[in-house]
Structures are given as C-alpha cells and as structure tokens.
Amino acid sequence: MLIAAYKVLQAALFAAVGIGALHLLHKDASDVLAQVTTALRFNPESRFVNFVLDEAALLNDPILRRIGLVAFSYAAVSLVEGIGLYLEKAWAEYLTLIITASFLPWEVFEVFRRLTWVRVALLIVNALVFLYLLKLVSTRKKQQEMIEGD
Numbered sequence: 001m002l003i004a005a006y007k008v009l010q011a012a013l014f015a016a017v018g019i020g021a022l023h024l025l026h027k028d029a030s031d032v033l034a035q036v037t038t039a040l041r042f043n044p045e046s047r048f049v050n051f052v053l054d055e056a057a058l059l060n061d062p063i064l065r066r067i068g069l070v071a072f073s074y075a076a077v078s079l080v081e082g083i084g085l086y087l088e089k090a091w092a093e094y095l096t097l098i099i100t101a102s103f104l105p106w107e108v109f110e111v112f113r114r115l116t117w118v119r120v121a122l123l124i125v126n127a128l129v130f131l132y133l134l135k136l137v138s139t140r141k142k143q144q145e146m147i148e149g150d
Helices: 002-023 029-039 048-056 061-086 090-113 117-149
Strands: none
Touching: 002 061, 002 117, 029 048, 029 117, 090 117
16 A cells, blocks of 8 residues: 555656646746745755756756656556555556566666665665565465465
C-alpha cells in the first residue's frame, strides 16, 4: 500500500512538472522564475537562485515540450504502477521491480560521482523497495507453483 501511495504521489508530482513546462511555453522561463523567487521572498543574491535563473534562460519551446512529454509519460507509468499495486496485480509488481531496478545503477553512479546524504538516502530507499518487491514477487511465484503442483 505504501509503495502504491508513493507511486500515485509521484505521478501527481510529474504531472505538475508537465503542466508547469507547458505553462512556460511561449514565455521567458527566466522572467517567470524571477517573479516566483520574488513572490516567495528568496534572496536574489543567492547562488542557488542565480544558478536556477541562468539555467532557466536556456529553456526554449522545443525543450519545454520534451520536458512536458517526458513528465506526463512518467506520470502515466507511475499512476498505472500505483493503481496496479493498490489492486495487488502481479504485473504491477513486475513493472515496479523492473523500473526500480533500472534506476539503481544510475543512482550508484551518482553516489560515487558526488557523495551526498540525499543521494545515499535515495539509493537506500530504492534498494529497499527493490528488495521488498523481489521478495514479494518470488514468494508469490513459489505459492503459485505450490498451488499448481497440487
């Protein structure tokens, strides 16, 4: 249930990113983000704020469309995973297992590239989810084999 809720929440987050990317079409992303940082009372002299605004200046409509497409696609996959896990469907467990496993090598690489507590925490959480799902899937498979063997 917890993983299903996480996947649905993740889907909502990526849908929001997709909506945000489409909202920025035909606009100067740097100007919009500057207005947001002012409204949220962020320090305009902050290195982080300046970094975000500099990177936002590089965004154009084709990039925003791609960001929106990828975000909506990932949101759809996460939503399907979440609903499937909530309904306790075996295919959803396999799908989540495959997707989680596919991110682990990248996360390990990122931890070795630059060690931060956030990266280590994400790696640990995803590794634990992977191991839990692997155990769950293998247990169900053994149960099915025992039932079919009778």
